Amino acid sequence: MPIISHKGKAMPESPIRKLVPFAEKAAKEGKHIYHLNIGQPDIKTPIEAMDAVRNHKLDILAYSHSAGFESFRNKLADYYAKHNITVSSDDILVTTGGSEALIFTMGSITDPGDEIIVPEPFYANYYSFSTQSTVKVVPVISKIENGFALPSIAEFEKLITKKTKAILICNPGNPTGYLYSKEEIKQLAELAIKYDLFLISDEVYREFVYDDSEHYSILQEKGLDEYAIIVDSVSKRYSMCGARIGCMISKNKSVMETAMKFAQARLSPPTLAQIASEAALEAPESYYKETVEKYKLRRDTLVAGLREIPGVKVGVPKGAFYCIAELPIEDADHFAQWLLDEFDLDKQTIMVAPASGFYSGPNKGKNQVRIAYVLNRRDLKKAIEILKIALEKYKNQ
Incomplete structure (x- = not known):
């Protein structure tokens, strides 16, 4: 039987997209998912x-x-x-x-x-x-x-x-x-x-x-x-x-x-x-200004909310629309899958990107997640609430 290449075997899975099957299963079960895992803006295209x-x-x-x-x-x-x-x-x-x-x-x-x-x-x-x-x-x-x-x-x-x-x-x-x-x-x-x-x-x-x-x-x-x-x-x-x-x-x-x-x-x-x-490129300067203002408010909402969760460590991003948050857990990959597969709060849950996929070596970033603050502030606040309750339940299992 022909075999695939060493290069193909070495190709890593996407830490952002590898949990999609679990998200699809959760959605079929009627869960609403707040997507914090991918940098897909909700801002309208010009x-x-x-x-x-x-x-x-x-x-x-x-x-x-x-x-x-x-x-x-x-x-x-x-x-x-x-x-x-x-x-x-x-x-x-x-x-x-x-x-x-x-x-x-x-x-x-x-x-x-x-x-x-x-x-x-x-x-x-x-x-x-x-x-x-x-x-x-x-x-x-x-x-x-x-x-x-x-x-x-x-x-x-x-x-x-x-x-x-x-x-x-x-x-x-x-x-x-x-x-x-x-x-x-x-x-x-x-x-x-x-x-x-x-x-x-x-x-x-x-x-x-x-x-x-x-x-x-x-x-x-x-x-x-x-x-x-x-x-x-x-x-x-x-x-x-x-x-x-x-x-x-x-x-x-x-x-x-x-x-x-x-x-x-x-x-x-x-x-x-x-x-x-x-x-x-013909979009007015107001398009950039309004977009940046929205993301700054979202960043501030996210960082403030994360800092209120016991054991969570997060810095203040100066650009883009991502942050790395360190969580009071040992395995963010397992936690991210658990959020989709086993947890919900009134049929709502969140999807995050385990940060281990953003490091080159094993056992790095294992307790970290990347969060994209591309949701509106109301949804961000709800997502933070879900994260706080999920962490409490996860740790007490």
């Missing part, structure tokens, strides 16, 4: 994007350029200019989601067995993408005690070997909500230049920063043009997760020429989704 798809004049749904519509890339360059990032349309490659941008990046800069250093905990799919690319993720540990701040540069330097090709950060962070400061970005830039490494920044959540904080991009840092690669997406910014449109951005011509070969192999990004994404 009407400009929806109207562009409704009113398109296409007679043929044809391929686009492999790099994406030139008009879209020009508008993206204008968008970045508003954020003090100077790039041209030639520095931008439109991809099928931020996921493809990461896969193209890894394929363009690494060979099998190469290493990428990533602050941990990290977005779970980084591990999946590295497995596809036969690249090794080398974690540098950040800690809940200091809000998952950037580990010291000395800790990074201990991990650099001849196989190290890049440092990868998510700014603001998924799953932690940590926002890297300008000073921390400068430290990483100096490290990349010193050791001749690429610095990759996943900036999908760049709009979502709170408390008068400011996002500082690696492409705002002078002298980093040959080292910096940005990954971005419309999924969260415009509540367009289903569009599957992202982009890869770099001023390094060799990197972009190489990535273009990967883009040509997959032909082109989806046409209708590009039409919607290009139109979304």
Whole structure:
């Protein structure tokens, strides 16, 4: 009998989606589930994007350029200019989601067995993408005690070997909500230049920063043009997760020429989704402002509620719409499944993402969960109430 590949066996399950069968079973049993497990915004997609798809004049749904519509890339360059990032349309490659941008990046800069250093905990799919690319993720540990701040540069330097090709950060962070400061970005830039490494920044959540904080991009840092690669997406910014449109951005011509070969192999990004994404850039500034204000209120509601539950530890996220919460339990994977399979409060329960899936090694983050505060405040308060009662019952079993 033919067997599957070692790569296939090594591919990790999604910590976000692996509990879906239990959620489906719970829903069939009549339970209402508050989804805290996935970053699916409930904010409406800009009407400009929806109207562009409704009113398109296409007679043929044809391929686009492999790099994406030139008009879209020009508008993206204008968008970045508003954020003090100077790039041209030639520095931008439109991809099928931020996921493809990461896969193209890894394929363009690494060979099998190469290493990428990533602050941990990290977005779970980084591990999946590295497995596809036969690249090794080398974690540098950040800690809940200091809000998952950037580990010291000395800790990074201990991990650099001849196989190290890049440092990868998510700014603001998924799953932690940590926002890297300008000073921390400068430290990483100096490290990349010193050791001749690429610095990759996943900036999908760049709009979502709170408390008068400011996002500082690696492409705002002078002298980093040959080292910096940005990954971005419309999924969260415009509540367009289903569009599957992202982009890869770099001023390094060799990197972009190489990535273009990967883009040509997959032909082109989806046409209708590009039409919607290009139109979304016409959304008024009020769309961003109102969205960020909603998420800040939700963050404050969630953090305040979690801190009232005995034994729960949580920091204050400065960006994105996630937080890592440490619970007074031993096994968050078991607890998350139990919430769906065995528990309900008046036929209501919650779904969370066990944080162990955001760490590279076994037995890390076992008592932590990632919570996405993408629900309205009323539902968040109810979800927190359910969590508090569930923890009491779980511990007393």
